[in-house]
Amino acid sequence: MKPLVILRPEPSATVTAAAASELGLQPLVMPLFEGRAVEWSAPEPSAYDGLLLTSASAIEYGGEQIEKFRELPTYCVGRKTAEAAEGAGFKVVAMGRGGVDSLLQTVPPGERLLHLCAANRREPTAGRNVEPVPVYEAAELPVPAGFDEVEGAVVALHSPRGGSIFSRLVDEAGLRRDRISIVAISPEAAQAAGDGWQSSEAAPEPTNSALLAIASRLCNKPA
Numbered sequence: 001m002k003p004l005v006i007l008r009p010e011p012s013a014t015v016t017a018a019a020a021s022e023l024g025l026q027p028l029v030m031p032l033f034e035g036r037a038v039e040w041s042a043p044e045p046s047a048y049d050g051l052l053l054t055s056a057s058a059i060e061y062g063g064e065q066i067e068k069f070r071e072l073p074t075y076c077v078g079r080k081t082a083e084a085a086e087g088a089g090f091k092v093v094a095m096g097r098g099g100v101d102s103l104l105q106t107v108p109p110g111e112r113l114l115h116l117c118a119a120n121r122r123e124p125t126a127g128r129n130v131e132p133v134p135v136y137e138a139a140e141l142p143v144p145a146g147f148d149e150v151e152g153a154v155v156a157l158h159s160p161r162g163g164s165i166f167s168r169l170v171d172e173a174g175l176r177r178d179r180i181s182i183v184a185i186s187p188e189a190a191q192a193a194g195d196g197w198q199s200s201e202a203a204p205e206p207t208n209s210a211l212l213a214i215a216s217r218l219c220n221k222p223a
Contacts, residue, residue, distance in 0.1 A: 002154050005154070005155045006029050007155065009034045028153070033162070035137070035139075036137050037135070042133075051090070055117070056085075074092045078205075183200075
């Protein structure tokens with residue numbers, strides 16, 4: 001069985017590893033970055049028709065100021081983000097299943113959205129009026145110990161940032177892409193990793209369970 005390398009930040013990495021272990025997989029936890037709060041000033045909520053959340057980290061690191069936006073209709077990129085938003089008292093009106101661009105297609109044209117996001121946010125391609133306000137950053141960590149073990153493994157990518165960092169580190173380490181299989185939480189995360197992998201698949205919906213279903217198949221696939 002091939003190991004499953006998990007690159008997402010803690011504590012989410014440990015949660016994913018536990019779920020992988022329950023499926024009989026062999027997880028290797030190697031976080032590439034960590035979330036950190038940044039200083040920000042909350043704009044006037046009345047200037048927006050809705051709130052866009054693409055990560056539960058916005059709730060985790062946004063601080064008390066995010067409470068000002070609880071009355072705005074909230075669009076969440078996936079189940080985990082929606083659960084975090086609802087738990088914090090936000091009114092979730094839509095939950096995406098295919099990444100942020102797919103989610104934005106459900107927003108009525110002309111509506112102005114406030115995006116509480118990461119400082120290194122990826123610009124959505126869907127044509128909607130979105131104003132980003134960074135409330136946290138994904139700070140890169142040193143290269144994990146044993147990183148060369150990703151060669152011959154299946155690697156789980158939970159974000160476009162994770163995909164881009166991982167791709168760069170593989171090349172810097174001189175590892176062979178064609179000996180690494182990728183399973184991504186979304187098409188955007190897969191695209192950020194680029195080409196040349198042994199295989200690259202995106203989950204049909206941005207959930208851990210959907211990602212791990214693909215990972216299980218790939219990890220058990222004969223070499």
